[in-house]
Structure formats: structure tokens, C-alpha cells
Amino acid sequence: MIQCEGLVKIFKSSDVEVVALQGLNLTVNQGEMMAIIGNSGSGKSTLLNILGGLDRPTAGTAVVGDWDLLKMTDAQLVEYKRHTVGFIWQNNGRNLLPYLTALENVETPMILGGKRDRAYAMQLLEWVGLKDRMHNKLHQLSGGEQQRVAIAISLSNRPKILLADEPTGSVDSETCDTIMNIFRKMNKELGVTIVIVTHDLTLAGKVDRIVAIRDGLTSTEFVKRNPNLDDEQGLSEAGAPDVHEAFVIIDRAGRLQVPKEYLEALSIDSRATLEFDGERIVITPPR
Numbered sequence: 592m593i594q595c596e597g598l599v600k601i602f603k604s605s606d607v608e609v610v611a612l613q614g615l616n617l618t619v620n621q622g623e624m625m626a627i628i629g630n631s632g633s634g635k636s637t638l639l640n641i642l643g644g645l646d647r648p649t650a651g652t653a654v655v656g657d658w659d660l661l662k663m664t665d666a667q668l669v670e671y672k673r674h675t676v677g678f679i680w681q682n683n684g685r686n687l688l689p690y691l692t693a694l695e696n697v698e699t700p701m702i703l704g705g706k707r708d709r710a711y712a713m714q715l716l717e718w719v720g721l722k723d724r725m726h727n728k729l730h731q732l733s734g735g736e737q738q739r740v741a742i743a744i745s746l747s748n749r750p751k752i753l754l755a756d757e758p759t760g761s762v763d764s765e766t767c768d769t770i771m772n773i774f775r776k777m778n779k780e781l782g783v784t785i786v787i788v789t790h791d792l793t794l795a796g797k798v799d800r801i802v803a804i805r806d807g808l809t810s811t812e813f814v815k816r817n818p819n820l821d822d823e824q825g826l827s828e829a830g831a832p833d834v835h836e837a838f839v840i841i842d843r844a845g846r847l848q849v850p851k852e853y854l855e856a857l858s859i860d861s862r863a864t865l866e867f868d869g870e871r872i873v874i875t876p877p878r
């Protein structure tokens with residue numbers, strides 16, 4: 592469904608260049624519900640904005656379904672945003688119109704897309720648990736309820752992919768659980784592929800797979816040991832997802848990212864010795 596290879600994004604201003612993504616590889620399968628984690632500044636939002644068609648990549652490959660995000664015309668990009676992807680932000684003010692009711696908010700993108708479907712809009716609001724509040728104006732709803740309206744809006748044009756940037760960032764833990772359960776339901780019942788960007792490891796137990804981004808590159812992948820297990824705890828004391836198996840990502844050229852702390856512990860700077868003993872590959876400082 593999503594295929595990124597060697598994806599590069601450089602932000603240029605008058606005198607500085609920031610390399611936000613420096614050759615990132617990522618594959619997301621159809622029907623997956625996965626998360627992208629990483630520290631602040633690691634490139635998560637940049638990646639999501641590219642996948643959502645809000646920003647253009649500088650180089651590399653980014654293919655979503657039948658769309659090549661590097662080659663699309665502006666008109667195709669509008670089409671793509673309207674019908675292929677749904678987007679949810681942490682700050683849901685970007686998705687919502689305060690003077691309209693919840694129902695009217697969900698219908699708005701349908702009208703812009705050329706086809707209002709009231710029955711489906713009502714169904715979506717029912718799915719996110721707002722059946723009784725759909726005729727309330729937005730300002731009469733709580734922050735968590737508004738976030739649920741935002742989820743319904745993001746699904747209003749029946750997108751194949753849902754992209755969520757810190758969707759639980761500004762809600763309490765109970766609302767966070769509710770939102771993650773709604774995502775899971777949408778994923779299972781509508782078959783929507785879901786990509787969630789977060790720096791919150793507590794979401795880890797609720798997704799099938801987590802890809803960690805470090806310095807604009809995918810570094811580690813955590814895959815759920817039992818995909819049918821939705822582990823409420825999902826975390827060890829150290830904060831690492833213990834229901835997931837961790838893998839380092841190796842790109843096609845055989846490159847992998849070694850965590851900085853490992854390199855520092857062994858005082859490895861720009862060179863290392865690599866040995867293969869028949870079973871293991873051992874990296875040591877140069878003699």
C-alpha cells in the first residue's frame with residue numbers, strides 16, 4: 592500500500608538547509624495498523640505530510656497505492672487528498688468548523704468531494720460513539736469528542752489510508768484508549784490501512800507493528816508476536832514494547848543504523864571492524 596525507498600526531504604530557507612529525511616525506507620501493507628515513533632525532530636511529521644500529499648518529497652521513491660507522490664501533478668494531488676487519504680491532526684481545530692454541528696462537519700468534505708451521503712455520515716458518528724451528539728455544534732463538545740468527530744471526518748470520503756499525527760496527544764488516557772479502539776474497529780471493519788505518528792510508547796501495544804525513526808531514517812522495527820493479542824499493558828518497565836519483537840532495519844544496500852549509545856560505549860567513531868563467525872556478525876572498534 593505504501594512504499595518509500597531512499598526518501599529524502601530537504602527544507603531550504605535563505606541560508607540554511609535542513610535534511611529532515613535522509614533516505615528513509617518504509618513499507619506499509621494494505622490493512623495494517625501501524626505506528627511510527629521517534630524523538631522530536633526525527634522526521635515523523637515530515638514523513639506523514641509527504642504521505643498525506645501536504646508536502647512534496649525532494650528525492651527518492653514514495654508510492655501509495657497506484658500513486659507516485661514524486662511524479663503527481665497538482666491536480667492529481669488534489670484528487671489523491673480527496674479520495675485516497677484521510678488525515679487527523681493532534682490539533683483538531685484544523686479539521687473542524689466550530690459553527691457547524693458534528694453531522695454538518697462530517698458532511699462538509701463529502702460536499703466538497705461532490706457527493707453528500709447523510710446516512711454514511713450518521714453511521715460514522717455512531718461508530719465513533721457520538722450518535723446522541725451529532726446535532727450539537729462543535730463548541731458544545733469536549734476536546735475528546737471533537738477528536739472523535741475529526742476521526743469521522745477523516746473517514747467521510749472513504750479513504751483507503753488513514754494518517755494520524757499524534758492523534759492522542761492532547762487527550763487523557765481514557766479518551767486515548769477510546770480513540771485507539773475506534774481506530775482498531777475502523778481498521779477491522781472498513782479495512783482502512785492506518786498509520787499513526789506518535790512519541791507515546793504506551794500506544795505500542797495497540798498496533799501490529801511499530802517503526803522507529805531516528806535522524807530521518809528508519810532504524811528499528813517492532814513486530815507484534817501475536818497479532819491477535821491487543822495487550823492493554825503492552826509495555827515493560829523500561830518502556831519498551833514487550834509484546835513486540837525488535838528488529839533492526841537493513842536497507843537494500845545492506846546498511847543498518849547502529850544506536851549511538853552502542854557506538855559511544857565502544858568509542859566507535861567513523862570506522863569499525865566487522866567479523867562474521869559463521870553465526871553472528873560482530874562489530875568492534877578498529878584495533
Ligand SMILES: Nc1ncnc2c1ncn2[C@@H]1O[C@H](COP(=O)(O)OP(=O)(O)OP(=O)(O)O)[C@@H](O)[C@H]1O
Binds near residue numbers: 609629633634635
Ligand atoms: N517547514 C520546515 N522548514 C524547515 N525545517 C523544517 C520544516 N519542517 C520540519 N523541519 C525540520 O525537519 C526536521 C524534522 O521535523 P519533523 O517535524 O518532521 O519532526 P518530528 O519527528 O515530527 O518532530 P515532533 O515530534 O517534534 O513533531 C526538524 O529538524 C525540523 O526542524
